[in-house]
Amino acid sequence: MAQTENRVDLVLEGGGVKGVGLAGAYSVLIEQGFDIANVAGTSAGAITAAAIAAGFTPDELRQITLELDYRQFEDKGWEDRLPVLEKTTSLLLDLGIHEGNRFHEWMRELLARKNVHTFADLVCDEDEAELRYRYKLQVIASDVTNRQLLILPRDAKKKLGVEPDELEVALAVRMSMSIPIFFEPVHHQNPQTGEQIIIVDGGMLSNFPVWLFDSDGIPDYPTFGLLLVEPNLRAHLGHQIEPPRKERGVAALVDYLKSLAQTMMAAHDRLYVEQADYARTIPIPTLGVKTTEFDITRERALALYESGRKAAEEFLETWDFEAYIASFRSEKGEPSRRDVLVASMEEPVAAGGG
Numbered sequence: 568m569a570q571t572e573n574r575v576d577l578v579l580e581g582g583g584v585k586g587v588g589l590a591g592a593y594s595v596l597i598e599q600g601f602d603i604a605n606v607a608g609t610s611a612g613a614i615t616a617a618a619i620a621a622g623f624t625p626d627e628l629r630q631i632t633l634e635l636d637y638r639q640f641e642d643k644g645w646e647d648r649l650p651v652l653e654k655t656t657s658l659l660l661d662l663g664i665h666e667g668n669r670f671h672e673w674m675r676e677l678l679a680r681k682n683v684h685t686f687a688d689l690v691c692d693e694d695e696a697e698l699r700y701r702y703k704l705q706v707i708a709s710d711v712t713n714r715q716l717l718i719l720p721r722d723a724k725k726k727l728g729v730e731p732d733e734l735e736v737a738l739a740v741r742m743s744m745s746i747p748i749f750f751e752p753v754h755h756q757n758p759q760t761g762e763q764i765i766i767v768d769g770g771m772l773s774n775f776p777v778w779l780f781d782s783d784g785i786p787d788y789p790t791f792g793l794l795l796v797e798p799n800l801r802a803h804l805g806h807q808i809e810p811p812r813k814e815r816g817v818a819a820l821v822d823y824l825k826s827l828a829q830t831m832m833a834a835h836d837r838l839y840v841e842q843a844d845y846a847r848t849i850p851i852p853t854l855g856v857k858t859t860e861f862d863i864t865r866e867r868a869l870a871l872y873e874s875g876r877k878a879a880e881e882f883l884e885t886w887d888f889e890a891y892i893a894s895f896r897s898e899k900g901e902p903s904r905r906d907v908l909v910a911s912m913e914e915p916v917a918a919g920g921g
Contacts, residue, residue: 573600573601573602573788574601574602574603574604574787574788575596575601575602575603575604575788575789575790575791576603576604576605576606576607576779576780576788576789576790576791577593577596577603577605577606577607577616577619577790577791577793578606578607578608578612578775578776578777578779578780578790578791578792578793579606579607579608579609579611579612579613579615579616579792579793580608580609580612580774580775580792580793580794580795581608581609581610581611581612581613581743581744581768581769581770581774581775582610582611582612582774582795582853582858583610583611583746583857583858583859583860584611584637584856584857584858584859584860584861584863584868585611585795585853585856585857585858585871586610586611586612586614586615586632586795587632587633587856587863587868587871587872587875588793588795588851588852588853588871588872588874588875588878589608589611589612589615589793589795589851589875590615590625590628590629590631590632590872590875591629591851591871591872591873591874591875591876591877591878591879592793592849592851592875592876592878592879593615593619593625593628593793593875593879594625594626594628594629594875594876594879595875595876595879595880595883596791596879596883597624597625598625599883603619604788605691605699605700605702605703605704605705605780606619606620606703606704606705607704607705607706607707607776607779607780608706608707608743609706609707609743609768609769609770609773609774609775609776610707610743610744610746610768610769610770610774611744612793613706613707613739613740613743613744613769614674614740614744615628616704616705616706617674617678617683617704617706617736617737617739617740618631618677618678620683620689620703620704621677621678621681621683621689621736622681622683623681629872631677632868632872633865633868633869633872634865637860637861637862637863638861638862639669639673640665640667640669640670640673640861641665641861664748664749664750664751665749665750665751666750666751667741667744667745667750667751667753670741670744670750671737671738671741674736674737674740674741675735675737678736678737683736684735684736684737685732685733685734685735685736686702686704686719686720686723686731686732686733686734686736686739687732687733688736689702689703689704689736690702690703690732691703698720698721698731699718699721699779699780700780701731702720702721702731704736705718705719705720705721705779706718706719706720706736706739706740706742706743706769707719707743707769707770707772707773707776707779708739708742708743708745708753708766708767708768708769709766709767709768709769709770709771709772710726710764710765710766711752711764711765711766711767711771712762712763712764712765713726713764715772716769716772716773717742717766717769718776718779719734719739719742719743720732720734720739726757727755727757727764728757728758728759728760729758738753741753742755742766742767742769743768743769744768745766745767745768746767746768746770746858746859747767747768747771749859750768752765752766752767753765753766753767754766775792775794777790777792777844777847777848778844785892786892788888789847789888789891790847791847791848791849792844792847792848792849793848793849793851793875794848794849794850794851795851795853796850796851796852796853797852797853797855846891847891849878849879849882850878851874851875851878851879852874852878853871853874854867854870854871854874856871
């Protein structure tokens with residue numbers, strides 16, 4: 568079976584500042600003639616995915632990622648400026664250290680450069696009934712109030728009470744990148760039910776949703792996943808997490824909570840990425856860059872960008888779609904652990920504690 572028009576769906580993993588490597592890998596895919604049909608992402612992956620869907624070229628993305636001052640996103644509210652209280656008060660009042668408002672503004676301004684505001688601007692097929700293919704972009708977020716995975720804009724009407732076409736793209740990305748503890752969550756009120764829900768980083772439930780565009784039967788073209796990894800893929804997960812401070816006190820507690828959140832996001836999908844998924848995954852070495860390394864230098868960012876390029880080039884040297892189909896997609900068996908996990912996350916949560 569021949570690949571259709573060299574098309575590919577693209578899924579980008581989250582990873583904060585490490586997402587610079589995603590832009591590098593994307594540039595190689597375009598250079599080698601791939602046409603991105605649909606794109607999805609979590610957290611930092613959602614940022615890059617939104618830019619791709621909006622029509623930013625690889626050169627434009629390179630400039631954006633290498634020149635971006637991430638420190639501007641460490642915005643603070645009034646309570647953060649009070650002496651002594653600082654992070655403790657912010658966590659108690661807002662459930663996060665940084666406001667996230669500056670990021671929302673920046674994302675809105677970035678997409679506006681391509682005349683993209685709501686998901687109505689990203690409709691690729693007006694006649695497509697299935698929402699995951701109707702829109703160029705899908706964004707992953709986590710509804711912690713109902714303990715549910717959110718795939719936006721697909722779940723916008725059912726779970727947020729918002730028409731998919733009317734959902735702001737920048738807001739969806741802001742939801743997806745709300746790293747727990749580090750950023751304040753998004754508080755959303757369903758206009759239809761009045762329900763108040765708290766939404767955080769999509770990585771809490773699925774940081775690498777490479778399964779998102781899968782359908783029954785043999786696909787006409789593949790999904791490529793861009794996965795952010797340590798150079799040593801066999802390294803214990805503990806070596807991939809920022810260690811908390813050893814001192815006692817508020818600072819140590821905040822670091823500890825941030826480390827717990829990052830551990831959850833890094834570990835979750837690693838347990839369920841199966842052999843077939845690795846076959847379509849481009850692993851991008853992150854060179855030791857940390858998720859919230861907002862003071863990253865241009866030289867370090869450039870090295871990470873080039874790491875993404877090298878990873879994509881090496882992957883494509885041996886990629887064979889027909890061999891992939893023959894090996895992993897020609898036969899259907901029992902539901903995978905991944906399928907069971909996704910189904911369980913999307914089931915309504917019964918009332919009462921557990």
